[in-house]
Amino acid sequence: MNIILIGFMGCGKSSTAWKIHKQTGLRYIDTDRIIEKQEGMTIAEIFSKKGEKYFRNAENMVVNRYLKFCSDCVIATGGGLPCHSGNMEILKNIGWVFYLQIPFDEILKRAINKTHRPLFQDEKKAKILYLSRKECYSKAHFKVNANKSTDEIAKEILSMIPTSRC
Numbered sequence: 344m345n346i347i348l349i350g351f352m353g354c355g356k357s358s359t360a361w362k363i364h365k366q367t368g369l370r371y372i373d374t375d376r377i378i379e380k381q382e383g384m385t386i387a388e389i390f391s392k393k394g395e396k397y398f399r400n401a402e403n404m405v406v407n408r409y410l411k412f413c414s415d416c417v418i419a420t421g422g423g424l425p426c427h428s429g430n431m432e433i434l435k436n437i438g439w440v441f442y443l444q445i446p447f448d449e450i451l452k453r454a455i456n457k458t459h460r461p462l463f464q465d466e467k468k469a470k471i472l473y474l475s476r477k478e479c480y481s482k483a484h485f486k487v488n489a490n491k492s493t494d495e496i497a498k499e500i501l502s503m504i505p506t507s508r509c
């Protein structure tokens with residue numbers, strides 16, 4: 344059984360996934376970290392040196408060559424991963440997909456690291472992206488209110504997992 348967390352930048356996917364890993368022993372996977380390791384560059388460097396298209400292709404390769412073979416993992420995805428290249432359908436086939444939902448204004452209040460996030464350099468553009476992603480994210484199996492502590496989000500997710508295995 345895999346637990347897959349999706350949602351906009353700053354919604355708490357990685358820290359919630361880490362909490363779930365600690366509580367359950369599920370293996371922790373973060374798609375951005377896999378790509379950084381593979382490319383030997385940070386996400387910001389990949390975007391500036393190779394471009395977004397290259398990054399999206401790398402994400403799709405992680406889905407097809409790595410995530411498809413995961414079992415008993417908790418997976419934090421990059422914010423755009425489910426919204427490109429048919430990745431969402433694949434994610435839904437390999438585990439329970441949770442959308443960590445949070446108002447844009449709340450993300451702005453969080454001290455998120457914008458330098459590491461090439462698509463969060465300009466707040467107006469980030470807001471447009473946020474709105475354009477809602478429909479995609481809504482296709483998740485479950486929506487979780489992520490406007491609370493990561494401990495609470497993790498607890499809610501674990502209480503929602505259906506008992507039958509994926």
Ligand code: S3P
Nearest residue numbers: 351352353386421422423460461
């Ligand atoms: C992106 C989100 C980032 C990272 C990249 C692109 C996006 O991940 O994958 O900067 O398109 O929303 P986080 O959601 O973990 O910040």
